[in-house]
Amino acid sequence: MDKEGLVRRIVEKQSFLCVGLDPDPDKMPPSFNGDVLAFNRSVIDATRDYCVAYKPNTAFYEALGIDGMLILQETIAYIGKDHFVIADAKRGDIGNTSRYYARFAFDTLGADAITVAPYMGADSVGPFLDYPGKWAIVLALTSNSGSADFQHTVQEGDNVPLYAKVMRRVAEWGDPDRLMFVCGATQAEKFAELRDLCPDHFFLVPGIGVQGGDLAAVCRYGMNPSCGLLVNSSRGILYAEDPGAAARGLQRQMQEAMKKFCPELSR
């Protein structure tokens, strides 16, 4: 799915919700009897009208062994072509090797995008950006406590923190039609700065809900004229008593935010 297709769906749904499909057999309702694919399908059926994207995190499927990879493939096939699918895999290796990860995410899984770790630099990110019609979503400022360890350290010479250096540098490698950044909602106070760094790129925003991110602040400072945000909720929807209602609730908050901060896409 290209950027135009993504923005069109955001306008149609009045939502920029991404549902994280991170199924934990221990937390699934007992009625599913541990059937992860059936659980995913029920969540997708309940939420597809309220979201524009799904983000399965590959870790949860790999932990299920070989079957998990099949479940992941079938889950993505079940989502279909009308939603943007992000393989949340946080991959990255030397260029020769990243090409194989790209093949996995885009050909084997059929995802539209993959999340990528930037530590290994240009040749590790390039193969994801060079894949025709697909997206790389590069970690910038993540939502976890460990983001403080390295991402905030100020770089001498540039006088900017590492996350800002990553955004500036990586933005030189890919335009907003195929590159996004991961910017965690738990750092909502940073969104004005993040938006200044990359005015035109979409941000994938995890950390709403269980992790405590502030949706209103993220929207106020993070939206741009193309919306510019995909806000993810995983556990807050998956393990809600009614996942559809949880997604609808977030969709309504997003619709309000679009009215305020992104009126040209609002209706």
Place this chain on the structure above:
Amino acid sequence: MDKEGLVRRIVEKQSFLCVGLDPDPDKMPPSFNGDVLAFNRSVIDATRDYCVAYKPNTAFYEALGIDGMLILQETIAYIGKDHFVIADAKRGDIGNTSRYYARFAFDTLGADAITVAPYMGADSVGPFLDYPGKWAIVLALTSNSGSADFQHTVQEGDNVPLYAKVMRRVAEWGDPDRLMFVCGATQAEKFAELRDLCPDHFFLVPGIGVQGGDLAAVCRYGMNPSCGLLVNSSRGILYAEDPGAAARGLQRQMQEAMKKFCPELSR
């Protein structure tokens, strides 16, 4: 395999060679007819006397789809318990999620160690270090050209480059019995400094051979009294006319290096 077991095998084999099992069906000899598992088995049979470790890179298996995961599992089973097995996966996610990757590498695959990307910090690395009897091998200074983009940037305040900050900080989270660092051989001139930063930790050293690293320099500056190095060769062995001879050649160079720089383990 614990550190004592690893060092014992290094002494027995007079080798600290790690063979990278990164099979590319397009480069395999035609006699294998694209059968990756048969190819891996033949490489393992030819090299197991000369190496102490194998390092399959998960990207090459994921690119083969579902079958690839089965081939990876069977390859690791075929290696057996007498070699140290590294799942070169470069994973890392929020703590809740890294736990699932650990389960994948250690339970599903049966690896002794997994390579880990440090960008997301402590909670992303911790679940690999906390796994009983297993190892995390954290990216410090990698062998690819993109390592220049972020790893070398000097951190204000600390006045050290990012890779040094990573090594110092991560070494606080895990002792040399369960933590190693990836330090690329293509940066051989840095090994004295890297060894100063972490005197006791093992370094996994890719980049020998095709990538141009200098084995002698790495040994001179990188060895410690426990050897302290696992030097990896992938393409230089896999696609050699005679993989066994290629591995034996490297083993002999390593034996010489041990005599010079690590005589207490030499024989």
